[in-house]
Amino acid sequence: xxxxxxxxxxxxxxxxxxxxxxxxxxxxxxxxxxxxxxxxxxxxxxxxxxxxxxxxxxxxxxxxxxxxxxxxxxxxxxxxxxxxxxxxxxxxxxxxxxxxxxxxxxxxxxxxxxxxxxxxxxxxxxxxxxxxxxxxxxxxxxxxxxxxxxxxxxxxxxxxxxxxxxxxxxxxxxxxxxxxxxxxxxxxxxxxxxxxxxxxxxxxxxxxxxxxxxxxxxxxxxxx
Amino acid sequence: xxxxxxxxxxxxxxxxxxxxxxxxxxxxxxxxxxxxxxxxxxxxxxxxxxxxxxxxxxxxxxxxxxxxxxxxxxxxxxxxxxxxxxxxxxxxxxxxxxxxxxxxxxxxxxxxxxxxxxxxxxxxxxxxxxxxxxxxxxxxxxxxxxxxxxxxxxxxxxxxxxxxxxxxxxxxxxxxxxxxxxxxxxxxxxxxxxxxxxxxxxxxxxxxxxxxxxxxxxxxxxxx
Numbered sequence: 001x002x003x004x005x006x007x008x009x010x011x012x013x014x015x016x017x018x019x020x021x022x023x024x025x026x027x028x029x030x031x032x033x034x035x036x037x038x039x040x041x042x043x044x045x046x047x048x049x050x051x052x053x054x055x056x057x058x059x060x061x062x063x064x065x066x067x068x069x070x071x072x073x074x075x076x077x078x079x080x081x082x083x084x085x086x087x088x089x090x091x092x093x094x095x096x097x098x099x100x101x102x103x104x105x106x107x108x109x110x111x112x113x114x115x116x117x118x119x120x121x122x123x124x125x126x127x128x129x130x131x132x133x134x135x136x137x138x139x140x141x142x143x144x145x146x147x148x149x150x151x152x153x154x155x156x157x158x159x160x161x162x163x164x165x166x167x168x169x170x171x172x173x174x175x176x177x178x179x180x181x182x183x184x185x186x187x188x189x190x191x192x193x194x195x196x197x198x199x200x201x202x203x204x205x206x207x208x209x210x211x212x213x214x215x216x217x218x219x220x221x222x223x224x
Numbered sequence: 225x226x227x228x229x230x231x232x233x234x235x236x237x238x239x240x241x242x243x244x245x246x247x248x249x250x251x252x253x254x255x256x257x258x259x260x261x262x263x264x265x266x267x268x269x270x271x272x273x274x275x276x277x278x279x280x281x282x283x284x285x286x287x288x289x290x291x292x293x294x295x296x297x298x299x300x301x302x303x304x305x306x307x308x309x310x311x312x313x314x315x316x317x318x319x320x321x322x323x324x325x326x327x328x329x330x331x332x333x334x335x336x337x338x339x340x341x342x343x344x345x346x347x348x349x350x351x352x353x354x355x356x357x358x359x360x361x362x363x364x365x366x367x368x369x370x371x372x373x374x375x376x377x378x379x380x381x382x383x384x385x386x387x388x389x390x391x392x393x394x395x396x397x398x399x400x401x402x403x404x405x406x407x408x409x410x411x412x413x414x415x416x417x418x419x420x421x422x423x424x425x426x427x428x429x430x431x432x433x434x435x436x437x438x439x440x441x442x443x444x445x446x447x448x
Contacts (some may be wrong), residue, residue, distance in 0.1 A: 040263045040347050040376065041368030068348060070374050089362060093317060095347035109328060121375070123264050124317035124346055142392065143367035144265030150294050151345070154315060159359065166367065169396045 015129055018097035022132025025205050032218040033133030040121030041166040042141040045073045046198035048116050049114035052080045059113040064103045066095040066120045083107050092160040094125035098131050123152040135160045135214060146175045149183030156184055161192040168197040239353055242262055242321035246356025253333035256442040257357030264345030266365040267389040269297045270422035272340050274294030276304045278432050283337040288327045290319040290344045307331050318349035321356050347376040367391040370399045380408055385416040392421040
C-alpha cells in the first residue's frame with residue numbers, strides 16, 4: 001500500500017483557512033484590506049505615505065508593515081498619525097495569514113475603513129500566500145526594468161491593480177512602457193494600471209480614485 | 225517517548241552535501257564559482273555582460289542564469305560568445321545546489337576559469353542556500369534606497385563583495401551613501417565595496433581588479 005503525504009497542499013489549505021477567517025473579521029468591521037507587494041525599494045512605504053496623507057480626512061486608515069527586520073516602515077507611517085503595526089518575519093520572505101491574524105487585534109478595526117498591508121519586498125513568494133485581504137496591488141518601478149512581467153509572471157497574474165512608480169526618472173532609464181504593458185496584458189488582460197511618481201505626486205490622482213471606488217464598492221456590499 | 229523530526233535541518237544539510245559536491249567538481253576543473261545575488265532589476269545580467277566583455281580575452285568564462293521563467297538572461301550572455309545555461313526554477317524563489325548540479329554538465333568546465341551564477345532576483349531566499357560556488361556577491365542599486373542593509377541583514381551579512389550599481393543616476397535619488405555604508409559595516413565589517421554604473425562603465429575597474437585577484441588567489445591554491 002502506498003501512502004501519499006500531500007504536505008504542500010495541507011500547508012496551503014491551512015493558510016487559506018486562516019485567510020478566510022481574517023477576511024471575515026475585516027468584513028465584520030467593514031474594513032477593505034489591500035495587500036501591497038513589490039520588489040525591495042520599489043516604493044511600498046512611499047505609496048502608503050502618499051495615500052494616507054491624501055485620504056486620511058476621507059477615510060480611517062490603518063497599516064500593517066511586513067519586514068525581515070526593523071520597524072523603519074511602521075515608524076514612517078505611524079508618524080502620519082494613523083495606527084500602524086510592524087510584523088518582523090524573522091527571515092521569512094513573505095507575510096502569511098497567521099502573521100496578519102496576529103497583527104489584527106492590535107488595530108482599531110471597528111474604527112477603520114481601509115487597511116493597507118505592506119508585504120515583504122519580494123516578487124516571488126508573497127504571490128503564493130492569501131492573507132485574507134480583498135485586493136492585491138503590485139508596485140513596479142521604472143529602475144527595475146521593463147522586462148519584469150515576463151520574468152515574474154505569477155506575481156503579475158495575481159493582482160487587481162498595478163502601480164508603476166518612479167515615473168519622474170524614466171528619462172534616465174531605458175524603459176519601454178509599451179513593451180512592459182504588452183507583457184502585463186498577456187498575463188492579466190485589462191488590469192488597472194497607474195504610472196505615477198511618489199516623489200513628485202504626478203499620476204497619484206488616478207490611483208487614489210481607483211482606491212476610492214474600491215472602498216465604495218466594498219462598503220456597498222459588493223466585494224469581489 | 226518524544227520523537228523529534230528535524231525536517232528543516234535535514235533539507236539544509238542535503239543541500240549542503242550537494243553544494244560540497246558541486247564545489248569539488250568546480251575545484252577539480254580549476255573553475256572559480258561566483259554566486260551573484262540581487263533584487264529584481266538591480267543589474268545582475270548587466271554586470272555579467274560588462275564583466276564578460278572586459279575579461280573574456282583574459283579568462284574563459286561561463287554563466288548559469290536562474291529565473292522563474294524565460295531565457296532572456298542566458299540569451300543576452302550567450303550572445304557574447306560564452307557558454308550560458310538557463311535554469312528556470314518554475315516558481316522557486318532561489319537557486320539551490322540541485323539546480324546548479326543539473327546545469328554543470330552542460331558547461332565545458334575543463335575549458336573554463338570562471339563560472340558566474342546569476343541567482344533569482346530576491347533579497348531573502350537565495351541567502352540561505354549554498355550552491356557550491358566559492359564567492360557570494362551582492363548587487364545593490366541606488367534606486368532601491370539606502371536602507372536595504374538594515375532591512376535585509378542576512379543577505380548583507382553573508383556576502384564576500386558588494387556592488388552598488390546605477391551610480392550614474394544617484395543625483396535623481398535621495399541616496400545617502402554614508403548611511404548605506406554604515407549599515408553594511410555593522411553587518412559585514414571591511415566588506416569589499418564597489419560603487420559603479422553598468423550603464424556608463426564608471427567604477428568598473430575596481431570590481432574587475434577584485435575579480436582578477438580572486439581568480440588569482442583561487443588558482444594559486446588558496447581558496448577561502
